[in-house]
Amino acid sequence: MKELGLYLGCVIPTEQYGYEMSIREVLPKFDIELVDLEESTCCGAPLRNVNMFTTMYLSARNMALCEKKGIDLYAPCPICHLGLTEAKESLEENPELKDKINSKLEEEDLQYEGSTELYHTLDLLHDEIGLDEIEDQVEEPLDDLTFAAHYGCNTIRPNDLDRPDDSENPQKLEELMETIGIGTEDYPEKLDCCGGQVISDHNESALTKAGEKIEAVQDQGFDGLSTICPWGHRMLDSKQDSAADTIGESLDLPVMYYIQLLGVAMGIEQSRLGLELNLSPVDNLEAIESIEEAE
Amino acid sequence: MSLIDLTSMAEPDEEEQEKIEETLEGLKEDIPDLCYQCGKCTSGCEAFILLELEPHSIMGKSKAGFIDELVNSDEIWTCMQCFKCQERCPQDLSPVRVIFALKNLAVAAGKEIPSGYQKMLQSVLGNGLIQQPKEVLNRANETRKREDLDLPPVPEPEDMDKVQQILMKATQEKLR
Amino acid sequence: MSGIGVFICHCGSNIAGTVDVDELTEYASDLNGVTFATNYKYMCSDPGQELIKDSVEEQDLDSVVVAACSPRMHEETFQAVVEDAGLNPYRFQMANIREQCSWVHSDDMEKATEKAKHLVEMSVEKSRLSEDLEKTEVDVNSDALVIGGGIAGIQSALDLADQGKKVYLVEREPSIGGKMAQLDKTFPTLDCSSCILTPKMTDVARNPNIELLTYSEVEEVDGSVGDFEVKVKKKATYVDWDKCTACGDCAEACRRSGNVEDEFNEGLDNRGAIYTPFPQAVPAAYTIDSEVCISLEYDGTCTSCREVCELDAIDLDDEDEIVELNVGSIIVATGYDLMDPEKIYEYGYGKSKDIITNLELERIIDASGPTDGEIHRLSDGEDVESVTFILCVGSRDEELQSYCCRIGCMGALKHVHLLRDHLDEDVDINICYTDIRSFGKGYEEFYRRTRDLDVNFVRGRPSEVNVQEEKVELNVFDTTMDKLLQVESDLVVLVPALLPSEGTEELSRQLRITRSSDGFLQEAHPKLRPMDTFTNGIFIAGCCQGPKDIPDSVSQASGAAAKASTILSKDKLQSEATIASIDDDICSGCKMCISVCPYDAIEYNEEDEVAEITDVLCMGCGSCASLCPTGAIEHKGFKDEMLEAMIDAGLTEEEG
Known part of the structure; x- marks a missing residue:
């Protein structure tokens, strides 16, 4: 049993409940005990725009909470994962900054050492748990489906920091999908951005980015899109209707978190995976129960 | 300074220019001086078509020292933070991080920042997260809250006031 | 007194x-x-x-x-x-x-x-x-070795041979000619490349002073200036080149004919197991590629080529042979390779046949190339309506090659001329450039003439290249117009960085010559000794020293030949006087000096259990003398007591 501090960040625990539910449901089946980090806050990454020091401070604070428990940290949100990684690597290279941050953490009786390993869903599943282990637990492979992969920008970039997959040719999500029977292939828009980071101030542009990506995937004949980023999922699934309105196209692409797909393939009760909260038409897929069925 | 921008009569400001480096201290070497303006960043910029963000031109102006113009611009707030510009820069530079630094300078100079970022900052200072837990809809248009879904309460620091105080001070700090 | x-x-x-x-x-x-x-x-x-x-x-x-x-x-x-x-x-x-x-x-x-x-x-x-x-004297062998049979090696060999020197020219491919043989035309004159190269190649073949060792590689180098001992491996060709007249009957009969990727044509078509790289190859003879021959690599049963060879030239029992040479000087001219453009993954090389390198385009344009000079889409043979070049692919790049390739811009301008000759006039030609570097004689004039050929010069660099159903698509921001342009192309031509040719690192170790940080062979002085290496008697020419165009390669090759000749023309050479010497009585035989000597000048005498210096190899660097723990090594002209006296004098406080 591997214990991991579950660091959810902001978007997952305040609205992307489906991601959180499927994480809490699926990972324990792989001998992972998720330990909540009760005192945690925002990772700081969104505040890079405002003040870099605050960003580093918040990242260090959240990692310090995990260090206190003596366990490694799992951040399912790529933006948090990048923010934490950046802080971890920067503080390692810059002891003065580390001291400065530690002097602030002291006020809360915290201490940041840098001993916590960081995981994201992608490397946790692909590298730590491993494809063989996953394959062993598949009960109902999703053989009839062909899905496109959406990694999320921060999952793979920038590669001067340790990222879960290659920046230009990531394949781990595809391999994970293939492991549970889903067919997949590369598409030109694979690395394109969902627009999520500018949604609050440039709503229409953000929705246009999302809409164009959904449309491209849909036009290329994929049955759906698989995500591992709560910001991307929010844009491509939760806001798919608004995106459709914005670009004036009809969009009906099922979008699911990979871990939801995994849960389905493992035969986990679908209501436990938060599938009712996917607003894209996931029940167009045969393997997915409609809300009525789920109830 | 031997340069003057004749459209605005602005002159390069070396002091402000140095602040970019200061703001980025401890991160990558992001000094724009080495940029040779190939434009690869703007060719692939996710925010160019819709929001007219031109990372190469931000690098060019930063390099020349026209910082004031950038700090006062709306352009710097359109970056989608996809990091493609940095990833693909043949000179290993990071326009996205220079843009972060410019935004930091704008905040430090008390410029008005877009309301979304303002709200996010206030929310983090208020309760530690960029937003409060929401009631969401399911596909049948029914509302769902965390507790409806058997999810535990959202994490929150026990002494939020103290964290708030620390954060308020932190926002006045620089990496160096 | x-x-x-x-x-x-x-x-x-x-x-x-x-x-x-x-x-x-x-x-x-x-x-x-x-x-x-x-x-x-x-x-x-x-x-x-x-x-x-x-x-x-x-x-x-x-x-x-x-x-x-x-x-x-x-x-x-x-x-x-x-x-x-x-x-x-x-x-x-x-x-x-x-x-x-x-x-x-x-x-x-x-x-x-x-x-x-x-x-x-x-x-x-x-x-x-x-x-x-006193300086010691060594006899000078007046023969020379040239390694690499591209245009630089050919030029060096011809120059030395013309001065009456015996030259061994070693080339690892079956034919000399190098990269220049693959080119259709040359800039800025648009000369036919093989028309100017082939006569030089046949001059090499005819020159009685040149001994050509193709399909051969340098295995071992010993000795020093004036007296190098070189072992060259002549790989088995399985064809008796004295008998072979290159009639080609064997190639037609070969059961693997059309099944092996043709390197000369950059993999754009296929050859057989028995082949000659190109029609004008020198020597004009066939070679069996043992790695793909059915008989040699697989079951030993196929005799197709032997059956048709009327001259009985095929010898499947041929073996590699080691040739030992003695030469006074060596010229290295091992050239370059193109960087694999897949290293810039976002440019899509390998994702579509329509994304090619400039060298592939060269083969396509060549009338004797894989398409007989016909230019079509490689994916489906459809007509080409638009060709787009991307310059600086991996060049001037801090993660890949930080230097300029020096031939990319001019090569692309040349291709514009050739494409305009071969294709309909309404075909779009786009060049995505960062800076056009046209620095050579007549180059800027050539650039101006090219601008008059209705080319879209786009001042910017695409971020990625995407393969769409019909066309290859890219977006590029033109910094002169502040416009993001979408470009659809039937062919995208990548102009990759130049690398030192494969094996340069190993060769540099064999020859004990240094490489600069970019991996190319290092000249002794960037301005004043551009063809010398730090190892006396070994010279460099052409792209092995750094990217170069043909005129520069040829100039450097002639220069290297002249430099080599200054050694080869002497009967004797004087070696350094200020070298190390070992006192046998003090030497403890610890061998530390042997490990630090960069010139392999020290050997261990097993019998007497002491280290011994070969005077002519010692370059007087002083490494061994300063390291020797027993003080057995004395550096002539820099003895310990001299240096101590100097230090004492240097540290004296002035009086008053």
């Missing part, structure tokens, strides 16, 4: 403007062992040299110290003067009071003069302990 003479140079005002030369002269004349001291405006001038010569005689000097510029500048000059005056040249010492004193302390005359005194005193102290040294 004989003694040391000190000659202080003013170097105009270079030294005298900062150092009080009169005071220095007075100081020098009082130093231990000095019997004469003087100063003069320019000691290196004829009157200056005469002054030294006359003084040696008149003042009965046995040693000379000149305080002037750096020994790198004039050590040899003054050694010759001293020798002329009848002294051993190693009884001369030089104190550098210009680069190491006056130039760097021009703001403080008093202190500069004090420092100059120290420097002079140090040289005098060394001089007091100096002794006569």
Whole structure:
């Protein structure tokens, strides 16, 4: 049993409940005990725009909470994962900054050492748990489906920091999908951005980015899109209707978190995976129960 | 300074220019001086078509020292933070991080920042997260809250006031 | 009474403007062992040299110290003067009071003069302990080895052969010709590449002074300048080249015909197991690629080629052969390879057949190439309506090759001319460039003529290239217009960075020559010794030293031949006198010196259990002498007691 501090960040625990539910449901089946980090806050990454020091401070604070428990940290949100990684690597290279941050953490009786390993869903599943282990637990492979992969920008970039997959040719999500029977292939828009980071101030542009990506995937004949980023999922699934309105196209692409797909393939009760909260038409897929069925 | 921008009569400001480096201290070497303006960043910029963000031109102006113009611009707030510009820069530079630094300078100079970022900052200072837990809809248009879904309460620091105080001070700090 | 003479140079005002030369002269004349001291405006001038010569005689000097510029500048000059005056040249010492004193302390005359005194005193102290040294002589073998049979190697070989020198030309492919043989035309004259290259290749084949060793590789290099011993592996060709007339019957009969990727055509078509790289190959003969031959690699049953060869030239029992050569000098001309453009993954090389390199385009345009000069889409054979070049693919890139490839821009401009000749006039040609570098003679004029060919010069670099159903698509921001352009192309031509050719690193180790940080072979001086290496007798030419166009490669090749000739034309060479020597009685046989010697000049004598130095190999670097834990190694001209005396003199506090 591997214990991991579950660091959810902001978007997952305040609205992307489906991601959180499927994480809490699926990972324990792989001998992972998720330990909540009760005192945690925002990772700081969104505040890079405002003040870099605050960003580093918040990242260090959240990692310090995990260090206190003596366990490694799992951040399912790529933006948090990048923010934490950046802080971890920067503080390692810059002891003065580390001291400065530690002097602030002291006020809360915290201490940041840098001993916590960081995981994201992608490397946790692909590298730590491993494809063989996953394959062993598949009960109902999703053989009839062909899905496109959406990694999320921060999952793979920038590669001067340790990222879960290659920046230009990531394949781990595809391999994970293939492991549970889903067919997949590369598409030109694979690395394109969902627009999520500018949604609050440039709503229409953000929705246009999302809409164009959904449309491209849909036009290329994929049955759906698989995500591992709560910001991307929010844009491509939760806001798919608004995106459709914005670009004036009809969009009906099922979008699911990979871990939801995994849960389905493992035969986990679908209501436990938060599938009712996917607003894209996931029940167009045969393997997915409609809300009525789920109830 | 031997340069003057004749459209605005602005002159390069070396002091402000140095602040970019200061703001980025401890991160990558992001000094724009080495940029040779190939434009690869703007060719692939996710925010160019819709929001007219031109990372190469931000690098060019930063390099020349026209910082004031950038700090006062709306352009710097359109970056989608996809990091493609940095990833693909043949000179290993990071326009996205220079843009972060410019935004930091704008905040430090008390410029008005877009309301979304303002709200996010206030929310983090208020309760530690960029937003409060929401009631969401399911596909049948029914509302769902965390507790409806058997999810535990959202994490929150026990002494939020103290964290708030620390954060308020932190926002006045620089990496160096 | 004989003694040391000190000659202080003013170097105009270079030294005298900062150092009080009169005071220095007075100081020098009082130093231990000095019997004469003087100063003069320019000691290196004829009157200056005469002054030294006359003084040696008149003042009965046995040693000379000149305080002037750096020994790198004039050590040899003054050694010759001293020798002329009848002294051993190693009884001369030089104190550098210009680069190491006056130039760097021009703001403080008093202190500069004090420092100059120290420097002079140090040289005098060394001089007091100096002794006569003799150079050893080695015989020079007048033959040469040229490694690499591209245009640079060909030029070097021809030049040396024309001077009557015997030349071995080693090439690892079955034919000489190199990259130039793959080119259709050359810039900026648009000469047909093979039309100007082929005559040179046949000159090589006909020249009685050149022994051509193709399909061969250097295995081992020993010895030193004047007397290199080289082992070359002649790979088995399985064809008796004395009999083969290159009729080609065997290739037609080969059961693997059309099944093996053709390297000469950049993999755009196929050859068989028995092949000749291209029609004008020199030597004109066939070779069996043993790795793909059914008989040699698989079951040994196929005899198709043997059956059709009327000359009975096929010999499936042929074996690799080691040829031992003795040469006086070596020229390395091993050229370049293109960087694999897949390294810039976002440019999509390998994702579509319509994304190609400039060298592939070269083969496509060539009338004798894989498409007979017909230009179509490679994916489906459809007509080409738009061609887009991307320059600087991996060049000027901090993660890949930081240097400029020096041929990419001009090569693309050349391709514009050739495409305009081959394709309909309404075909779009786009060049995504960062800077067009047209620096050579006639190049800028060529660029201007190219601009008149209705080309879209897009000043910007695409971020990615995407393969769409019909076309290859890219977006590129043009910084001159501030516009993001979407470009649809039938062919996208990537212009990749140049790398040192495969095997350069290993060859540099075999030859004991250095490489610069970019991986190319390093010249001894970037400006003044561009074809020398740090290893005496080994020269470099062409792209192995750094990216170059054909004119530069040929110039450097002729230069290298001339440099090699200065060695090969001598009967004997003098080796260094200031080399290391080992005292057998003290040497403990620890072998540490052997491990640090960069020139492999030290060997272990098993019998006597001591290290031994081969004088002609020693370059006098001093590494072993400074390392030797027992002090058994003495560096002639830099003995420990000399250096100690110098240090003592250098550290003396001034009086008062």
